[in-house]
Each structure stands twice: as C-alpha cells, then as structure tokens.
Amino acid sequence: MVNMVLRLIYNGFITKFLRLGSLINTALVFWNFYCIVSIMSVSIRDVALKAGVSLGTVSNAFNRPGALAPATLKKVQKAVAELGFVPNASARTLRAGKTRVLGLVVPDISNPFFTDLSKGVNDAVLAAGYVVILCNTDESSEKEDKYLDVLTSQNVQGILITPARDSYSNLKTITDRGIGLTLVDRIAVGLEACSVGVDDAQGGALALNHLTDLGHRKILLLTGAENIPQVAEREKGIKEAIRKSSASDRPNLQTIRVDAMAAHSAEETLTKYLETNPLDFTGVICGNDLVALGAIRALRAKGIDVPGEVSVIGYDDIDFAQSASVPLTSIAQPKYQLGFAAAQLAIEECENPTKHTHQRIEFQPQLIVRSSTSPVSKKSKGI
Amino acid sequence: MVNMVLRLIYNGFITKFLRLGSLINTALVFWNFYCIVSIMSVSIRDVALKAGVSLGTVSNAFNRPGALAPATLKKVQKAVAELGFVPNASARTLRAGKTRVLGLVVPDISNPFFTDLSKGVNDAVLAAGYVVILCNTDESSEKEDKYLDVLTSQNVQGILITPARDSYSNLKTITDRGIGLTLVDRIAVGLEACSVGVDDAQGGALALNHLTDLGHRKILLLTGAENIPQVAEREKGIKEAIRKSSASDRPNLQTIRVDAMAAHSAEETLTKYLETNPLDFTGVICGNDLVALGAIRALRAKGIDVPGEVSVIGYDDIDFAQSASVPLTSIAQPKYQLGFAAAQLAIEECENPTKHTHQRIEFQPQLIVRSSTSPVSKKSKGI
DNA sequence: CATATAAATTGAAACGTTTCAAGCGATTTC
DNA sequence: GAAATCGCTTGAAACGTTTCAATTTATATG
Numbered sequence: 001m002v003n004m005v006l007r008l009i010y011n012g013f014i015t016k017f018l019r020l021g022s023l024i025n026t027a028l029v030f031w032n033f034y035c036i037v038s039i040m041s042v043s044i045r046d047v048a049l050k051a052g053v054s055l056g057t058v059s060n061a062f063n064r065p066g067a068l069a070p071a072t073l074k075k076v077q078k079a080v081a082e083l084g085f086v087p088n089a090s091a092r093t094l095r096a097g098k099t100r101v102l103g104l105v106v107p108d109i110s111n112p113f114f115t116d117l118s119k120g121v122n123d124a125v126l127a128a129g130y131v132v133i134l135c136n137t138d139e140s141s142e143k144e145d146k147y148l149d150v151l152t153s154q155n156v157q158g159i160l161i162t163p164a165r166d167s168y169s170n171l172k173t174i175t176d177r178g179i180g181l182t183l184v185d186r187i188a189v190g191l192e193a194c195s196v197g198v199d200d201a202q203g204g205a206l207a208l209n210h211l212t213d214l215g216h217r218k219i220l221l222l223t224g225a226e227n228i229p230q231v232a233e234r235e236k237g238i239k240e241a242i243r244k245s246s247a248s249d250r251p252n253l254q255t256i257r258v259d260a261m262a263a264h265s266a267e268e269t270l271t272k273y274l275e276t277n278p279l280d281f282t283g284v285i286c287g288n289d290l291v292a293l294g295a296i297r298a299l300r301a302k303g304i305d306v307p308g309e310v311s312v313i314g315y316d317d318i319d320f321a322q323s324a325s326v327p328l329t330s331i332a333q334p335k336y337q338l339g340f341a342a343a344q345l346a347i348e349e350c351e352n353p354t355k356h357t358h359q360r361i362e363f364q365p366q367l368i369v370r371s372s373t374s375p376v377s378k379k380s381k382g383i
Numbered sequence: 384m385v386n387m388v389l390r391l392i393y394n395g396f397i398t399k400f401l402r403l404g405s406l407i408n409t410a411l412v413f414w415n416f417y418c419i420v421s422i423m424s425v426s427i428r429d430v431a432l433k434a435g436v437s438l439g440t441v442s443n444a445f446n447r448p449g450a451l452a453p454a455t456l457k458k459v460q461k462a463v464a465e466l467g468f469v470p471n472a473s474a475r476t477l478r479a480g481k482t483r484v485l486g487l488v489v490p491d492i493s494n495p496f497f498t499d500l501s502k503g504v505n506d507a508v509l510a511a512g513y514v515v516i517l518c519n520t521d522e523s524s525e526k527e528d529k530y531l532d533v534l535t536s537q538n539v540q541g542i543l544i545t546p547a548r549d550s551y552s553n554l555k556t557i558t559d560r561g562i563g564l565t566l567v568d569r570i571a572v573g574l575e576a577c578s579v580g581v582d583d584a585q586g587g588a589l590a591l592n593h594l595t596d597l598g599h600r601k602i603l604l605l606t607g608a609e610n611i612p613q614v615a616e617r618e619k620g621i622k623e624a625i626r627k628s629s630a631s632d633r634p635n636l637q638t639i640r641v642d643a644m645a646a647h648s649a650e651e652t653l654t655k656y657l658e659t660n661p662l663d664f665t666g667v668i669c670g671n672d673l674v675a676l677g678a679i680r681a682l683r684a685k686g687i688d689v690p691g692e693v694s695v696i697g698y699d700d701i702d703f704a705q706s707a708s709v710p711l712t713s714i715a716q717p718k719y720q721l722g723f724a725a726a727q728l729a730i731e732e733c734e735n736p737t738k739h740t741h742q743r744i745e746f747q748p749q750l751i752v753r754s755s756t757s758p759v760s761k762k763s764k765g766i
Numbered sequence: 767c768a769t770a771t772a773a774a775t776t777g778a779a780a781c782g783t784t785t786c787a788a789g790c791g792a793t794t795t796c
Numbered sequence: 797g798a799a800a801t802c803g804c805t806t807g808a809a810a811c812g813t814t815t816c817a818a819t820t821t822a823t824a825t826g
Contacts, residue, residue, distance in 0.1 A: 043812055054776045059814055069774060089538050090476035091812035094781045099473075101516075101537070110498050110702070118492065122519055131533055133484075134517040136505055143509075150514055153469045154484070173467060177424060263706065293706040319493070320703050323646065323676045325710070426782055437806045442784055452804060474782030477811045 042085045051079035062087060093155055100130045102346055103151035105144060105161040106184075108261065109136040111290060112318035113335050114162070117184065120339025121160060128347045130157075139164050139228075139260055152177060158346040160184050160339075166227045180349040180356075184342045186229050187360065194349065196342040196361045200230045203331045203365035204237025207285045207313050210329070210367055212241075212251050215376035216283035216311060221255040222266060222295055223287035231287060234315070238285065254281065258294075261287050266294030274302050282310055282376050289314035289321050289330055296326055296372065311373035317366075327370035334363045425468045434462035445470060476538065483513045485729055486534035488527060488544040489567075491644065492519040494673060495701035496718050497545070500567065503722025504543060511730045513540075522547050522611075522643060535560060541729040543567050543722075549610045563732040563739075567725045569612050570743065577732065579725040579744045583613045586714045586748035587620025590668045590696050593712070593750055595624075595634050598759035599666035599694060604638040605649060605678055606670035614670060617698070621668065637664070641677075644670050649677030657685050665693055665759050672697035672704050672713055679709055679755065694756035700749075710753035717746045 048058045053072060060067050061076040068076070079085075093099045104121050106114040118134060125132050133154065135147035144164050148171075151159055158180035163171065168191050175181050175192045183195035211219055221238065224231045235255070242251055258269045266286070279302075286292035292314030296306050306312050306326050314321060317332035341361050349356045431441045436455060443450050444459040451459070462468075476482045487504050489497040501517060508515050516539065518530035527547050531554075534542055541563035546554065551574055558564050558575045566578035594602055604621065607614045618638075625634055641652045649669070669675035675697030679689050689695050689709050697704060700715035724744050732739045 041812095044814095045812080055778095055813085056776055056815080057774085060775085063814075067774075072774080086536060088477070088812050089536055090473045090482065091781090092814075093473040094471070094477050094783085095812080095814045097781080109501065110495065112493065112495075115493050115498060118517075119519065126529070126533075131516055131537060133514055134501075136502060146509070149469050150509075153472045154514060155471065155473050263702065293703075297706060319646065320676075320706075323680060323703075323707055325706055325708050327708070424782095427784095428782080438783085438808095439785080439806055440804085443805085446784075450804075455804075471782050474811090475784075477813080478782080478784045480811080 041088070042083045043088070044085070046083055047076065047079045047085050050083060051075045097155075098350075099155045099157055100350075101133060101154065101156045102130055102343070102350075103133045103135060103147075103154070103156040103159040103161075105135045105137060105147055105151075105159065105163075107137050107139045107162055107164045109134070110262070111288065111316075112320065113288065113316040113333070116318075116335035117339035120336040120341075121343040122339075124340045124343035125347065130347060130350075132343075137164050141165050141167075141170075145170050148174060152179065157350040158182065160342050160346055162186060163229070165225075166229045166232070178353075180346055180353070182342050182346040182349070184338065188358070192358060194342075194345040194358045194360065196338055196345065196363075197230075198333045198338065198363045198365050200233035200365075201237030201240065203315065203333070204234035204285075205241040206365060206367045207234075207315070207331055208238045208241045208251070210313060210369070210373065211283040211285065211311060212245065214283070214311060214373060217249070217251045217376075218281045219251050219253050219283045219285060220281040221253060221285050222258065222270060222291055223255065223285075224258055224261045224291075226257070228261075234287075258287065258291060261291055263290045263294035263297070266291040267298045268294075270295050270298035271301065274298065274304075279304060279310070283373070284310060284312045286312060286314050289316045289318045289328055292328055292330070292372070293320075293324060296324070300325075307372050307374035308377060311376075313373055317368050321368075322370065324372075326372045329370045329373040330368050332366045332368050338363060424471075425466045426471070427468070429466055430459065430462045430468050433466060434458045481733070482538045482540050483733075484516060484537065484539045485513055485726070485733075486516045486518060486530070486537075486539045486542040486544075488518045488520060488530055488534075488542065488546075490520050490522045490545055490547045492517070493645070494671065494699075495703060496671065496699040496716070499702075499718035500722035500725075503719040503724075504726040505722075507723045507726035508730065511734075513730060513733075515726075520547050524548050524550075524553075528553050531557060535562065540733040541565060543725050543729055545569060546612070548608075549612050549615070561736075563729055563736070565725050565729040565732070567721065571741070575741060577725075577728040577741045577743065579721055579728065579746075580613075581716045581721065581746045581748050583616035583748075584620030584623065586698065586716070587617035587668075588624040589748060589750045590617075590698070590714055591621045591624045591634070593696060593752070593756065594666040594668065594694060595628065597666070597694060597756060600632070600634045600759075601664045602634050602636050602666045602668060603664040604636060604668050605641065605653060605674055606638065606668075607641055607644045607674075609640070611644075617670075641670065641674060644674055646673045646677035646680070649674040650681045651677075653678050653681035654684065657681065657687075662687060662693070666756070667693060667695045669695065669697050672699045672701045672711055675711055675713070675755070676703075676707055679707070683708075690755050690757035691760060694759075696756055700751050704751075705753065707755075709755045712753045712756040713751050715749045715751050721746060 044055055044058045048055050053076060057068065057072060058076055061073055065073055102125055104118060108114060122132055133151060133156065137143040137147060141164050156179065159174055160182045162184045163186060171181060171191060181193040183193055185197050186195060187197055188195040221235065226232060238253065242253060245251065256269060256273055258265045284295055286295055292312050295312055299306055299310055304310055314328045314330040317330040321328035321330050427438055427441045431438050436459060440451065440455060441459055444456055448456055485508055487501060491497060505515055516534060516537065520526040520530060524547050539562060542557055543565045545567045546569060554564060554574060564576040566576055568580050569578055570580060571578040609615055625636060628634065639652060639656055641648045667678055669678055675695050679695055682689055682693055687693055697711045697713040700713040704711035704713050
C-alpha cells in the first residue's frame with residue numbers, strides 16, 4: 001500500500017486528485033491507480049525516492065557497493081527489499097552493453113554428442129552466472145544464419161558454435177560486430193576466434209587402423225557431406241593412414257554420403273545401396289554413432305551379420321553405444337569437457353575482451369573396442 | 384566505406400573536421416572515426432539515413448510493414464540488407480516491454496524424450512520470432528530454483544517447465560511476477576497456468592495390461608521417486624488396472640525406485656537387488672526407456688534372458704528404443720508435439736496476456752510392441 | 767582556522783527502440 | 797474550387813538503466 005501511494009505521488013496524480021469534482025473522474029483516477037499498481041513495475045526511481053537518495057546512488061549500490069557510505073548502502077538495500085525491486089535487464093543491457101548471455105549453436109541436439117557437450121557448456125556457464133540460449137540448426141545453413149541473427153539481436157556477448165558447413169562467411173559478421181566467437185569441434189582458420197576441438201584426423205586414423213589391424217581391406221566410409229569440416233578432417237586422417245600403409249597390402253576405400261548424420265538417413269542410404277550393389281566391403285567406418293546404428297539396422301535387414309560378415313565402427317562413443325543391438329566399437333571424444341572448455345574460453349573473452357588472446361584447445365580421441373568389429377572372417381574373405 | 388562516412392556525418396563530426404588545424408586533432412578525429420566504425424553497431428538511425436526516411440518509418444517497416452507504401456518498404460529493406468542491420472532486442476524490450484524470450488526448464492536434457500520435446504518447442508518458438516533459453520536441472524530442485532531466478536532476471540516472457548518435483552511453491556512466484564507459465568508433461572493444479580501432457584494413468588494401464596495379456600503375474604515396477612508427478616500418475620494407472628482385473632487372477636506388483644531416471648542408475652539399482660534377492664518377477668515396467676536399457680543390462684549381466692525369462696517394457700519410445708540390444712517395447716508419447724503445443728500455448732499467452740485463458744491439452748499414449756516383451760515362458764512359470 | 771585532499775553523492779546524458787499525435791500530399795466529394 | 801478524407805510519413809517522447817563530470821560533504825594537513 002505504501003508503495004502504491006508513493007507511485008501516485010511520484011506520477012503527479014495527487015494534484016489531479018485534488019482538483020476532482022465528479023464521480024466519473026474519481027473512478028478514472030482509481031482506474032489509473034489500479035493500472036499503475038498492477039502493470040508498472042518497480043524501477044530504480046522508486047527505490048531512490050524511497051531511500052531518499054539519487055538514481056546514481058541506487059545504481060552504484062548494485063554495481064559498485066564499495067563506493068557507497070555503509071549507511072547509504074544499507075538504506076538503499078532496505079528500500080530494495082521492501083519494494084521487491086529487480087533490475088531491468090533490458091535497460092541495463094541497453095546502456096551497459098553487457099548481457100551475460102551466451103549463444104550455443106549446434107547442428108543436431110538429438111545427437112547425444114551435442115547433448116553432452118551442451119551439458120558441459122551449461123555447467124561452466126551457470127557457475128559464472130551466465131545463461132545460454134541453445135539453438136539447433138538441423139544442419140541447415142539457413143537456420144544457422146537465422147539463429148545468428150536472433151542471437152545478435154538478443155545482444156549475446158558470445159557465441160559458441162559448431163558450424164554446419166565449412167564456410168565461415170557468416171561468422172565474420174559476428175566477430176565484426178564485436179561478439180565473442182568460440183568454435184566448438186572446429187578449427188578457427190582465418191577467424192578471430194578461440195576454438196576447441198578433437199584431433200579428427202587422428203580419430204579417422206584410429207578407426208581405419210583398427211579395421212586394418214583386424215584384417216579388413218575393403219572398407220566403406222559412410223559419412224556426411226564433404227563440406228562438414230570434421231567429416232572432411234576425419235576423411236583426411238583415414239586417407240593419410242591408408243597412404244602410410246605398405247603399398248602391397250593397401251586397403252581399398254569407397255565413400256557413401258548420407259543426407260543427415262542421423263540413424264534413419266543412414267539406414268535409408270545404405271539400404272538403397274545394398275539393393276543395387278553386391279556386398280563389396282567387410283568394414284564400415286561411420287560418420288558418427290547414429291549413422292552406425294542406422295547402418296547396422298540396414299545390414300541386419302539384409303540378413304548380413306554384424307560383426308560376423310561386416311564390422312562397423314562408429315564415432316563419438318555416445319552413451320547408447322554400449323546398449324546398442326551390437327555394442328558399438330567407436331572413437332570416443334571428451335564431449336562434456338569439450339563443451340566445458342569452450343564455455344570457459346568464451347566467458348574469459350566476455351569478462352576480459354581487451355586483454356583476451358585467442359587460443360585453441362585440442363583433445364585427443366580414443367578407440368573404444370566393443371562387439372561391432374571383429375577380425376575379417378573366412379566367409380568374407382572372398383569379397 | 385560509405386557506411387563509415389555516413390556515420391561521421393551523422394554524428395556531426397564533419398563540422399569538427401572542417402575546423403581542424405593541428406595534426407593532433409586530425410589524428411583524434413581518425414581515432415574517433417575508427418572507434419565509431421569498429422565498436423558502434425548499426426542502428427535504426429543508420430538505416431533511416433541510408434534509406435532517406437525517418438526513424439518511425441524504419442520501425443514500421445519491421446512492425447507493421449502493411450502501413451508503408453510498397454516503394455518505401457523496399458527502400459528500407461534494401462538499406463537493412465546492405466547495412467546488415469539487426470534490431471537491438473534490449474532497446475525493443477525496454478520500450479515495448481516484450482522480450483520475445485521463453486525459458487524451457489527440463490529435468491534431463493540427455494534424455495531423448497526432452498531433446499525431442501525441446502525440438503518441438505524450438506520450432507514453434509522460432510516460427511513466432513521468439514527464442515528459448517534452455518535450462519537443464521538434473522532433476523534437482525535447487526538447480527531448478529536457481530534457473531527460475533536466472534530466467535526471471537532475464538525478463539523472459541514465459542516459462543515452460545517440467546517441474547522436477549511435485550511441489551509447485553516456487554512456480555507461484557513466477558506467475559505472481561506476471562510471467563506466463565506453461566507446465567509440460569504435468570497438470571497445473573491450483574496454479575494459474577496452461578499445461579500440456581499425456582494421459583499418464585492410461586500409459587501405466589497400457590503397460591500393465593500388455594504384460595498381463597502376455598500372462599505375466601509377477602511384475603516389478605522399476606521407476607523414479609514417488610514425488611515425480613508423472614511417475615506417481617503412471618503408478619496410479621497401473622494400480623487402477625490391477626484393481627480392475629479379475630480378483631482370482633490378480634497380478635502381483637512390487638516397486639523398486641531408482642535415484643535418477645537414467646540407464647546407469649537403473650542398472651546399478653537392479654544389479655544390487657538381484658544380488659540379494661531371488662528372481663521373483665517375470666515382467667518389468669520401467670519408468671522410462673533409459674531405465675529399461677539399464678535394467679536389460681543388469682539382467683543380462685546376471686545371465687537372465689530378455690525377453691526369454693523376463694519381459695521388459697519401457698516408456699517414451701525414444702528413437703533409440705528400436706536399435707537397442709533388445710528392441711524395446713515401450714509406451715510412445717508424442718514428444719515433439721508436446722513441446723510444440725506447449726510453446727504455442729506459451730506464445731499465445733505472451734501475445735495476448737489479457738484475453739488469454741488457461742487451458743490443458745492432453746495427448747494419448749500408445750503401446751509400441753517390439754522384442755523386449757514376450758508371453759511368459761514355461762521356464763518362468765515357477766516364479 | 768583555512769586550505770587541500772579525499773570520499774560520497776548527484777543528475778543529466780546517453781543507449782536504440784516503439785509509439786502516436788501531428789503533418790503533409792494526393793484524392794475524393796460536394 | 798474549396799473542403800473533407802485518406803494514406804503515408806515524421807519526429808519527439810518515453811522505456812529503465814549506467815556512466816561520469818560536477819558538486820557537495822567529510823577528512824586530513826599545515
């Protein structure tokens with residue numbers, strides 16, 4: 001009630017009130033009264049008025065409490081508490097330019113890889129008092145652009161992104177705007193940005209060498225579009241490993257690309273391939289674990305045993321890999337840590353934009369052997 | 384370059400420039416020049432200037448394009464594109480009082496149920512020009528409270544939440560603050576809020592009846608804490624279904640609760656149980672698919688065949704259910720639609736806060752039979 | 767006690783939008 | 797041909813903060 005009266009006086013309504021004659025006007029004033037009380041929120045002015053200090057002092061009470069005389073600070077805090085004042089983040093942002101909001105842009109949030117990664121980001125970010133806006137682009141560049149616009153307009157201070165494609169043109173706009181950029185699972189080439197990643201070439205090599213060690217020489221690479229950077233990088237690693245193998249016994253590699261790095265897409269693509277082609281491979285290296293699951297479904301549907309006839313190796317080592325119909329051999333990546341580290345870099349840049357120097361953190365992948373790969377069988381030898 | 388010069392003129396620097404004498408001043412101007420170009424972002428003013436129209440017109444171009452002459456609109460759009468203008472959400476919010484930001488609070492983003500749900504939310508929200516801040520509470524009430532505070536201070540217009548526990552006390556604060564609230568996968572009892580959910584009692588009944596139809600009479604319910612609303616609701620449905628069955632042939636139900644509704648937790652709990660107890664059930668109804676996967680791992684580790692000796696039924700029908708070691712029988716929920724519908728309700732409330740009436744949308748669950756359940760075997764009959 | 771210095775407080779000027787009363791031409795109506 | 801109407805456009809005011817130069821008050825110094 002005190003609050004309400006204060007507002008009336010503050011808004012100059014009391015003068016109107018004194019001049020009133022008719023009941024209608026009285027009713028009108030009370031209607032205004034009601035509106036003010038129910039719709040207007042408490043602002044820094046109200047606090048200042050109540051505490052008997054100026055606007056700047058209230059602001060200082062929040063932003064540099066040390067600069068205030070202890071008595072003043074106490075007065076202000078009392079008023080804040082009594083009025084239930086919560087600073088308006090928009091006004092604060094508009095003036096100060098700091099939002100404490102980060103954007104995280106990922107190509108596919110259904111992929112547990114990105115879920116785990118996002119958990120790492122969230123934990124790091126929450127600890128620092130920031131928030132994350134999570135954007136899922138479905139591997140579409142258009143959606144990515146749209147989300148980047150949205151994030152820009154939300155004045156996020158930093159953007160963590162796993163770009164859908166290898167073109168960084170839209171990202172330049174971000175850094176030009178002064179928004180901190182951190183590439184996740186990508187290397188920042190020609191870009192003012194930090195980056196966090198895993199040695200994908202090494203991961204590709206691990207996968208290939210595992211299969212060749214098991215005796216496989218006809219290998220299918222079932223992966224995503226060439227312009228997805230880590231797809232390309234792993235492919236490079238695989239080819240490099242092939243080149244390094246002895247010329248007399250060099251494995252043969254063919255590549256099939258799926259539309260989306262998801263189970264259903266992989267299943268469809270491989271099924272279609274098997275319908276029109278003989279089984280001409282004994283090992284499959286998949287773009288990620290979801291693709292591997294789809295591949296296994298397709299193979300099984302054709303009556304091809306995994307790993308009896310064909311070995312399948314995934315990538316990412318998602319949680320499900322061990323519960324899969326055939327527990328999946330995979331290349332593990334430190335997903336959570338990747339996200340956590342990226343968020344820390346991003347926050348560091350936000351807190352310290354001038355002194356900040358861009359850096360790259362690179363993790364190492366690890367081969368996890370389960371049941372989906374086995375030595376090449378006699379039955380398959382003929383392939 | 385054009386843009387840069389424009390800004391100089393606009394800021395009145397050109398007059399200063401004309402009056403310059405010394406080199407120092409010239410340098411100063413160029414320094415200012417540099418600052419303006421590199422730090423200031425493109426504002427509605429720049430667009431107005433470039434398009435040769437007023438501020439209001441540019442604003443209208445965004446907010447009521449119909450009110451503009453087509454030629455003017457085109458001019459503005461061209462300027463917007465060329466300058467790469469993105470409206471500043473803070474300023475917009477400050478003036479208009481709308482943030483176009485929603486919060487989504489879920490207990491476990493690693494659970495594909497919530498991933499799919501969040502996709503639905505995101506799609507609905509993006510279409511309406513909103514953004515979502517995604518918060519993952521790890522089923523912890525403390526984290527939930529913390530996130531609700533964060534969202535409040537971010538001035539979100541609405542919060543979509545699947546509360547971790549059955550206490551709604553913290554949610555009352557939200558509605559009191561005038562923030563739209565939408566309960567997801569929960570019923571809003573005694574709360575000013577919309578809600579979207581699935582008939583959980585029906586889902587529980589579906590699961591139980593499926594097992595009893597297959598002849599199972601000793602049933603284990605492996606689920607989460609009692610104070611998780613949908614856990615309780617499904618339990619109610621199960622018990623109701625038992626009560627309805629003929630007295631002579633009534634199934635027996637025992638319950639074990641897991642700490643977290645995740646695979647590893649379920650595996651651990653069931654393993655411990657099997658170590659100290661004989662196998663005294665032939666069917667397991669699980670709190671969700673993740674729990675079911677964990678349960679299957681625990682059973683297999685003990686050499687118990689699924690579904691040969693024990694049938695297992697999950698809940699949610701996550702994408703992975705069909706790729707699981709034993710393709711999972713499950714109760715499907717329209718996850719994506721749930722999220723989509725919830726977001727639509729929330730947005731409707733944001734757009735139309737006065738006229739809005741709270742409502743509940745309820746979907747129906749569906750039994751999906753795969754391989755993890757089978758008729759009770761002779762071997763198991765003795766149990 | 768006067769002065770210099772330090773500490774605390776003030777308040778006006780941004781920040782980039784939206785809103786809306788007012789203005790301006792062009793067109794229609796009498 | 798004057799008046800009324802209509803369709804676009806304009807620009808100042810406001811939203812609630814933060815910032816910072818200026819001012820006041822308190823404290824230390826000679």
